[in-house]
Amino acid sequence: MKLWDDVLGMTNVRRRPWLAAAGAAALSVALPVRAQAPLPVVASFSILADLVRQVGGERVQVRALVGPQADAHAYHPTPADVRAVSTARLLVANGLGFEGWLERLMRSAGYRGELLRVTDGLTPLPAAGAGKRDAAHAHGHDHDHDDGEHDPHAWQDVRNVLHYVQRIEQALCRLDAGGCAGYRQRAADYRARLQALDDEIRAAWQAIPAAQRKVVTSHDAFRYYAQAYGVTFLPAQGVSTASEPSAAAVARLIRHIKAEGVRAVFVERLSDPRLVERIAREAGVRPSRQPLYSDALSTPEGPAPDYIALMRHNTRVLTEAIRGAGG
Known part of the structure; x- marks a missing residue:
């Protein structure tokens, strides 16, 4: 009997590593692999x-x-x-x-x-009117x-x-x-x-004569767009929505709109519309009903929920307004 006990004991010793390995394998199957946190x-x-x-x-x-x-x-x-x-x-x-x-x-x-x-x-691009803004900062504004x-x-x-x-x-x-x-x-x-x-935006503007590509916006956020796609933007405000144009600057802009025959007048989604509405009224131009998106996306339900949609929306409403189809 002792001999059999010794044999069984030796067998159990030999089996233990295999049992441990089998148990580990079973656990690895049973437990899900933990995904890396984002x-x-x-x-x-x-x-x-x-x-x-x-x-x-x-x-x-x-x-x-x-x-x-x-x-x-x-x-x-x-x-x-x-x-x-x-x-x-x-x-x-x-x-x-x-x-x-x-x-x-x-x-x-x-x-x-x-x-x-x-x-x-x-x-x-250099900021438009940087010297004037530096002077304003120096005076505490x-x-x-x-x-x-x-x-x-x-x-x-x-x-x-x-x-x-x-x-x-x-x-x-x-x-x-x-x-x-x-x-x-x-x-x-x-x-x-x-x-x-980029190719799509260029094609959209190529259909419009260069002399007609003139737009009034509520602040100066589109100078890169202007340079890239051959459009003239006339901002009512400076680079920041916190900038306030002078009465003389507003009067000059109204005269320019009349002289140049500008038909596209827009308000960015983030801006107070009253200034641009006043400019359009005094210049005899109807502002577009559709806003531009300059510094932020729209909500997911809106027309500019991502960057590509934003650029497509802006290009569509700009070109339609200049043609007179979207005012």
Whole structure:
């Protein structure tokens, strides 16, 4: 009997590693593999948040500090924004002075992650009337938006957004090497869509004589669009929605509208419409019923829920108004 006990004991000893391995395999099948948590990213405003989502897909969790139909020029951080920034791995900003409040927010949040300014590496347009604004700042008329030497609205030229997307792709790959192949593929696919959009906008304007491509808008957010697509924009305000034009400037604009035969008068979605409505009334022009979207997306139900839709909407309503079909 002892012999059999010894044999059985030896058999059990030999079987134990196999039993352990089998048990581990069973557990690995039974327990689901834990998915990697999405990379927490904060974008300064809704247009940038959309671009990050296009490149990042499900591997990123994006929060826009300034959401759809909200004005980045008049933004004031909330405690929830401070918490979101403090836990983010990546903070995506436009740069060129667009987010005059960003440095203070980063200090308040104790931010230690990466800051990506998507306009770095671009050649920006100079801001219109920068010298006058500098004088205004010197006399104490400052606000959170930094009307500096450069125009920050570079996203209004689709070719610049190709650069934005490349910068976002590179930053995501640095922070999440395991997802890099996916980021590169999504970025390449999105760049192809952006190139098609740029071609589409150019074709839309080619059908309109250059002399007729004149538009009045409520603030100077479309200079990149103007340069890229051959359109003249006459802004009632400066680069910031916080700027207030003088009475003399308004009078000059009204005379110019009459002299040049401008037919397209628009209000951006974020602007107070009263100034442009007054200018249109005194110039004898009816303002468009459809607003332009300059610095923010619309809500998901609106006409500009993402960047590509925004550019298509603006181009359509601008060209229709100039032709007299959409006023």
